[in-house]
Each structure stands twice: as C-alpha cells, then as structure tokens.
Amino acid sequence: MTQPVYISASSIERIMSCGRRDDFERVQGWATPDANWDLDFGRRYHAGVAVVDQFIAKAGASPASWHQAGRLGLTVALDNVAASPLYQSTDKAKRPYTLARAIAWYAAAREEGKLPLEIGEAPAGNGPGLEVAWAVPLPEWPEVMAVGVADALPVRVGNANYILERKTSGSAPGESYYRKMALGPQVTLSTLAARTLWPELDIAGVLVEVCQTGVGYARWHRSVIDLDPDAVTEQAGWLSWWLRRHTEWVETLGVAPPNFASCMLCPFKPICTAPPRMRQALLKSAYVQTPQVPRDIVALARFKPGFSTLGAP
C-alpha cells in the first residue's frame, strides 16, 4: 500500500498564487529578511496567545491566573527573541516590543471580557481545543491528504460551533479581507476536515480574529464566516484540481510555472525580471536562505487529528 502524500493548506494557497514563488520560498527556502521577521512575528504571536488561552482553560479565570497566563504567554512569545529574525525587524509595527504589548494586551482584553472566547474540548479529548490538528483527503485527489492546525476547535459563537482562525496584520481588515479568507484553502479545507472527521460538532464555519499591531497599539477585529456545505465541497474540489494540474505541469516542464498576475506584492520581482542565468546569484546576494525542512513534515511530526498539539499525548 502506498503512503499518502501530505500537503499543508498554506502550501496549496502559495502554489495557487504562483508556482515559481512556491518554488523559491517553500522548495528552495529563500525569503527576504522582512518576510522572515513577518513570519516570525506571526508564529510567536500564535504561540503566545495559545498559551494564555490554554492556561486559563485549565486553571480557570481568576485575577491571579490571568496574571500568570499573561506572563507565560510573554515568556513563550519572546523566547530567544534576541537571536531571532524579529529582532532585526525595521517594521515599527512588528518589533519585539509590539509583540510583547499584543500578548500582554490580549491577556488583559480577555480578562476584561472584551475578547470573549468559549473554547470547547479538543475533538479527540485531550484538553482544551487549542492548536488542533486536522487532516482530510482532497476530494478530487484522495491519495493526497491536506493537513493543518486550527487555532481553536470548537469555539462557541451564539448557538453554533466554529473554527477559530487567527491572523496578524499591520492594517485593519475590511469586508474584502474576510471574503477572501472565506475562499482560501485554509478555511475551506479546515472546515471540510472538521465536518468530515467530527460531524457531531456541526461546524457552522470560521471565526476570524485579526490582531492589528501599530507603533502605539494592538487591537483586535473579528468576523464570523458561515460556510454552506455545498460551497465548501465545490471549493475543495477546485483546490484539488489546481494542485493536480500544478503537479502535472512541474513533472512535464521540469520547473514550477510562474503566474504573472500575482506579482504586485511579491518580493521576488527583481529576480523574475532578471534573466534566468542570473537568478540564483541575485537570490544569494539579497535574500536569506534557510535550510528547508518542509513545513508539511514539521506539522506531521506532531500530528494526530483531533488532538491539541499543545498538549499532545
């Protein structure tokens, strides 16, 4: 029996945006220094607030436990920060101190009831449903498993259950931001997975929570996205089709094809406008390369669908 192939929802999203960029970033490991600190900020923020939530879920909400939760969150978020990409950041909104403020203010806002969050048990039952792993075969290509980690699952909003999806941003999200998220692989595939694996949760959709940081503030925005099952099934089918087509192209052409409609915000524009013979030298001169342990494999190392990866057995 052949082993299934695993791919993360974020990798599918990158491939759909531009195959060449996916090759530069995920396959070869190139990034601009600012992309590295942006990624580092998001990773540290997610880890910090998850620890705050986990501590409160286990210890109960009291003034003393909120204080302790905030301290733990800061410790995790700022771990070894002086040696991190974030320490080199020149983006005033994404520095270690803006991260620390976001974590501390998150704990304070939760304590004051300004960011209510009702987190249920993880579907596999090993504690609060924080950082919950999921996996689902792609509808049109079942040999491939899409995998990911939900920030929280389930969370209660009104009388329904949702998946919590956290983001960080330097700007306030508008209507189009949330609509784009509703169509993205992360939301589509995590919803499909939760409905397939745990139908008893009756997941209605996704609660998006965006932490916006600036020089002197951190603030949070939320939006509830209800997702019709037929729409999710259709989107997941097209994602499968896209991934299969990309794979066939790479096999046929020997290279990942570019998508010039996605170039506007891409940091690799100077590379792509240069002739192919100069690209590797240009990458080496201005970009940072990290040894690539594929993120999909990193996720799999901690992977058990339905379990919280924070308290994995």
Ligand code: SF4
């Ligand atoms: S500049 Fe355009 S073609 Fe080149 S990697 Fe970026 S998105 Fe792709």
